[in-house]
Amino acid sequence: MKETFxxxxxxxxxxxxxxxxxxxFIGLTYDTHQEIxxxxxHEAINEVVALGKRVWExxxxxxxxxxxxxxxxxxxxxxxxxxxxGESTEALKGFIKxxxxxxxxxxxxxxxxxLSEEELEGIAEFLKYVDGIETARDWPPNxxx
Amino acid sequence: xxxxxxxxxQKYFIAALSLFLGQILFGVIMGMQYVVGDFLFPEIPFxxxxxxxxNLLIVWLLFAFMGASYYLVPEESERELYSPALxxxxxxxxxxxxxxxxxxxxxxxxxxxxxxxxxxxxxxxxREFLEQPTITKVGIVIVALAFVxxxxxxxxxxxxxxxxxxxxxGLVGLAxxxxxxxxxxxxxxxxxxxxxxxxxxxxxxxxxxxxxAILAFVLIKVTGVDREVIEKWLYIIIAMTLITGIIGTxxxxxxIGTPDYWQWLGSIFxxxxxxxxxxxxxxxxxxxxxxxxxxPNKAAVLWALGTAVMAFLGAGVWGxxxxxxxxxxxxxGTQITAAHGHMAFYGAYVMISLTMISYSxxxxxxxxxxxxxxxxxxxxxxxxxxxxxxxxxxxxxxAGILQVYLQRFTDTPITFMQAQEKIEIFYWLxxxxxxVFLIGLIVYFISFFVKGEExxxxxx
Ligand code: HEM
Ligand code: HEM
Ligand SMILES: [Fe+2]
Numbered sequence: 001m002k003e004t005f006x007x008x009x010x011x012x013x014x015x016x017x018x019x020x021x022x023x024x025f026i027g028l029t030y031d032t033h034q035e036i037x038x039x040x041x042h043e044a045i046n047e048v049v050a051l052g053k054r055v056w057e058x059x060x061x062x063x064x065x066x067x068x069x070x071x072x073x074x075x076x077x078x079x080x081x082x083x084x085x086g087e088s089t090e091a092l093k094g095f096i097k098x099x100x101x102x103x104x105x106x107x108x109x110x111x112x113x114x115l116s117e118e119e120l121e122g123i124a125e126f127l128k129y130v131d132g133i134e135t136a137r138d139w140p141p142n143x144x145x
Numbered sequence: 146x147x148x149x150x151x152x153x154x155q156k157y158f159i160a161a162l163s164l165f166l167g168q169i170l171f172g173v174i175m176g177m178q179y180v181v182g183d184f185l186f187p188e189i190p191f192x193x194x195x196x197x198x199x200n201l202l203i204v205w206l207l208f209a210f211m212g213a214s215y216y217l218v219p220e221e222s223e224r225e226l227y228s229p230a231l232x233x234x235x236x237x238x239x240x241x242x243x244x245x246x247x248x249x250x251x252x253x254x255x256x257x258x259x260x261x262x263x264x265x266x267x268x269x270x271x272r273e274f275l276e277q278p279t280i281t282k283v284g285i286v287i288v289a290l291a292f293v294x295x296x297x298x299x300x301x302x303x304x305x306x307x308x309x310x311x312x313x314x315g316l317v318g319l320a321x322x323x324x325x326x327x328x329x330x331x332x333x334x335x336x337x338x339x340x341x342x343x344x345x346x347x348x349x350x351x352x353x354x355x356x357x358a359i360l361a362f363v364l365i366k367v368t369g370v371d372r373e374v375i376e377k378w379l380y381i382i383i384a385m386t387l388i389t390g391i392i393g394t395x396x397x398x399x400x401i402g403t404p405d406y407w408q409w410l411g412s413i414f415x416x417x418x419x420x421x422x423x424x425x426x427x428x429x430x431x432x433x434x435x436x437x438x439x440x441p442n443k444a445a446v447l448w449a450l451g452t453a454v455m456a457f458l459g460a461g462v463w464g465x466x467x468x469x470x471x472x473x474x475x476x477x478g479t480q481i482t483a484a485h486g487h488m489a490f491y492g493a494y495v496m497i498s499l500t501m502i503s504y505s506x507x508x509x510x511x512x513x514x515x516x517x518x519x520x521x522x523x524x525x526x527x528x529x530x531x532x533x534x535x536x537x538x539x540x541x542x543x544a545g546i547l548q549v550y551l552q553r554f555t556d557t558p559i560t561f562m563q564a565q566e567k568i569e570i571f572y573w574l575x576x577x578x579x580x581v582f583l584i585g586l587i588v589y590f591i592s593f594f595v596k597g598e599e600x601x602x603x604x605x
Contacts, residue, residue: 007373010380011307018387025391028410032338035404040334050331057271057329058259063192068401069478070337071273074179074191076561077478101187108182108562111190113256130333136408137474139400141553144560 039134052126055119064110067130069139074108077145082131084143089124096120146508148219150226153233155509157212158502160240162590164205165495167247169583171198176576180569189251196276197250202490203274204243209498210319210355211235214296214312216505217362222303227295235291242284246277268329272336274344275326282326289320307376308365311383312358318351334402341397348489349390349418349460356456356497357383357425363449363504364429368436378428385421393418396468400477408470415468419461422493429453441600442507442514444523448500451531455492463488463538475553480545480568488538491530499589506593516597523592529585536578544571 056062064075085091096113097120103109115123146152175194177184185194219226226232249258255271262278264270269279277285293316300309325342361379365372395411429450440446463485467476476482503523507515514520551564559567 005377007377007380010377010384014380014384014387017384018391021388021391025394028392028395029338032398032403032407033335036334036338036402040332040402042332045331053331053333054265054268057268058256058264060192060196060255060271060276062271062273063195063255063276064190066478067333068337070397070401071478072192072195073478073480073483074195103183103186106181106183108178108191108565109186111187133334133402135400135402136405137400139474139477141475142558144552144558144564 041129041132041134044129044132046125048122048125049129050122051119052122052124052129055115055123056126059113059115066145068133068135075110077140078127079130079133079135080140080143080145082128084145089121089128092124092127093120096123147223148225150229150232151216151219151505152509153226153229153236154212154216154505156233156236157208157215158506160236161205161208161212161498162502164201164208164243166586166590168198168201168205169579169586171195171201173576173579173583176572176579179572180576193250193255196255197247199274200250200276201247204239206494206498208239209502210316211239211292213355213359213498213501213505214292214316216501216509217312217359218296218299218309219303221306221309221362222299224299224303227298227302231291231295235288235295238284239288242281242288246281249278250276267327269327272329272340275340279327282323285323286320289323293317293320306372307379308358308361311354311361311379315351315354315358318354319347322346322351337401338398338403341394345394345397346391348494349393349415350387352494353386353390353421354383356452356493357386359497359501360425360429360449360452363445363500364432366504367440367442367446367449368432369438369440370432370435375432378424378432382421382424382428385417385424389414389417389420396470396473399470399473412469416465418468419457419465422457422461426453426457440514442504442520444515444520444527445500445504447524447527448496448503451527452492452496452500455488455496455531455534457492458535459485459488459490459492459538463542475549476545479548480541481549482545484538484541484545487541488534491534496531512599514600515592516595516599518597519592519595522588522595526585526589526592529588530582533578533581533585537575537582540571540575540578544568544575547571 061067061078062071064072066073066077066079068079069077082089082092085095096115099110099112101112171194174185174189175191175198178186178191178194215226215232249261253261258278259270262280264279267279269282270276275282293313296316297313300313322343325339328339330336357379361375364370365375392410393415395407396415398407398411430453433446433450467473467481467485507513515523547568548564551559551567552561
């Protein structure tokens with residue numbers, strides 16, 4: 001680099017630039033939190049959904065699946081699974097309940113989590129709630145997730 | 146080695162490398178599960194293997210960053226470490242906590258582990274990369290604080306250099322942003338919004354400061370180029386990192402229920418994130434070309450140049466590939482993401498760790514550099530690991546493109562599982578590359594035990 005560009009200029013760009021953009025980011029974060037309630041389907045959150053999120057987390061579902069595109073890529077997207085299962089929480093519960101303990105020979109299979117009826121209800125309601133979140137361009141692109 | 150207390154770094158590096166081996170073994174297990182679905186099922190389900198793979202990665206990188214700091218900071222500050230005893234104590238606490246956590250993953254079902262560690266009191270488990278029990282997270286915070294305190298005291302009471310201050314800023318940032326791991330609201334949009342403050346602001350923010358500082362330190366040592374020149378580069382690189390990378394977080398706010406303006410902000414700012422990585426490549430090659438000495442540790446120079454190139458490819462090029470919102474709409478959460486995640490983590494953070502280890506381990510073992518034979522073997526391991534990682538990335542990219550087309554792009558989309566079957570061949574190829582990577586790692590370990598005539602000379 002040419003000598004006209006000194007170390008102290010570089011340092012000032014570093015301090016000034018990062019401070020400025022950090023503050024902008026905090027401002028945007030504030031604004032985003034004003035906007036989020038318009039589309040986050042928070043009306044659907046209740047005790048059952050809260051339990052469902054705990055079940056989701058304490059069985060590490062994210063370790064195989066994506067949820068709104070984040071997670072692991074081993075198993076299908078679940079942000080729209082409620083729609084994919086014909087908007088039926090019963091179908092969701094039935095699927096989760098019926099996973100074979102020993103898996104399916106030669107194929108990827110979902111573990112049997114031995115959930116209680118209450119936990120099943122929770123996880124199904126949780127997935128229904130997530131499906132109701134209004135994502136931009138209605139992501140995922142289609143029903144297959 | 147100029148200061149006796151730098152030697153604590155050695156055990157941090159040994160722990161880091163052992164956990165690295167564990168990480169790769171679980172990577173190879175998962176690679177197998179991708180093609181033989183019931184491999185090790187139900188004993189080690191995929192999600193458990195993945196957790197072990199990614200958590201070992203993060204923990205060993207933290208060990209390596211800490212070791213690097215303990216080596217680098219006394220030398221830069223021109224004084225002994227503030228408290229070697231604290232550094233030793235924290236080593237054992239971190240190692241035991243890490244080992245117990247991984248054993249917990251493997252010996253219990255995850256829900257048992259959650260119950261056992263009272264997750265219900267403060268639920269933080271079950272989110273990607275942050276799967277550790279809450280109590281482990283508290284342990285990480287304690288270790289990080291003690292570590293930052295120790296390093297901070299050493300720096301602030303000694304000679305302050307740009308390298309050590311940038312490193313300190315990165316380390317403080319690492320500790321601070323980890324605190325967001327404790328915020329876990331039921332509202333999924335908010336959960337995801339703040340989750341990225343840990344993940345993105347780590348790898349595309351403060352960790353890049355750590356990366357830049359370590360790279361600058363090693364380049365000063367192996368090239369003998371004037372510190373003033375190197376520090377100017379360092380400042381401008383990290384300036385670009387934070388100017389682009391902070392708002393660049395927006396590339397994760399496209400599809401999670403956040404406002405539409407993130408499509409523009411996230412795309413534009415993150416599209417500029419490759420700039421600092423590109424500058425890092427220019428920086429490393431420039432300094433090596435202008436070198437004022439020929440350091441006998443050729444392997445360390447190779448790792449340093451390799452870091453710059455691979456970080457640019459993995460983070461810069463592969464990151465750019467899917468960072469614009471209209472493209473990310475299709476690629477979000479597919480094998481494209483996995484391809485990028487692998488090359489970026491390897492190129493930037495794995496390789497900078499190995500660069501520092503390559504440079505400092507011989508010195509800590511009482512020589513300027515390893516024997517020619519040992520270095521030759523180490524360079525073989527460099528190429529084996531690096532080339533196989535390139536292939537892992539290419540195969541996953543091919544798998545990803547097909548996945549996106551079959552499942553999302555075409556007019557007649559097929560289901561996720563159908564698409565996975567159609568792209569199986571690429572998963573087989575990835576697994577083969579993964580095994581070559583493992584072989585490369587074993588060669589790397591062997592290189593530590595190769596004897597031979599060691600080069601003479603004084604350490605820089
Ligand atoms: C130093 C080398 C490696 C690094 C830094 C690394 C890093 C990572 C990271 C960061 C993830 C999470 C991916 C994401 O969320 O996008 C991951 C997942 C994974 N890794 Fe690795 N990995 C390495 C080597 C390997 C090897 C050698 C294999 C095996 C062949 C492997 C197989 C996998 C698999 C199958 C996943 C899961 C992807 C999914 O969720 O479907 N990794 N790795
Ligand atoms: C060394 C630096 C970097 C590392 C270690 C890294 C690592 C990762 C990882 C592991 C993920 C997957 C996260 C998840 O599991 O959901 C990811 C996602 C992503 N990264 Fe990076 N990254 C780096 C730099 C970059 C850069 C510079 C860009 C842009 C130019 C970028 C663009 C992206 C995008 C767009 C995603 C989201 C992918 C998706 O929608 O699924 N990354 N990165
Ligand atoms: Fe990011």
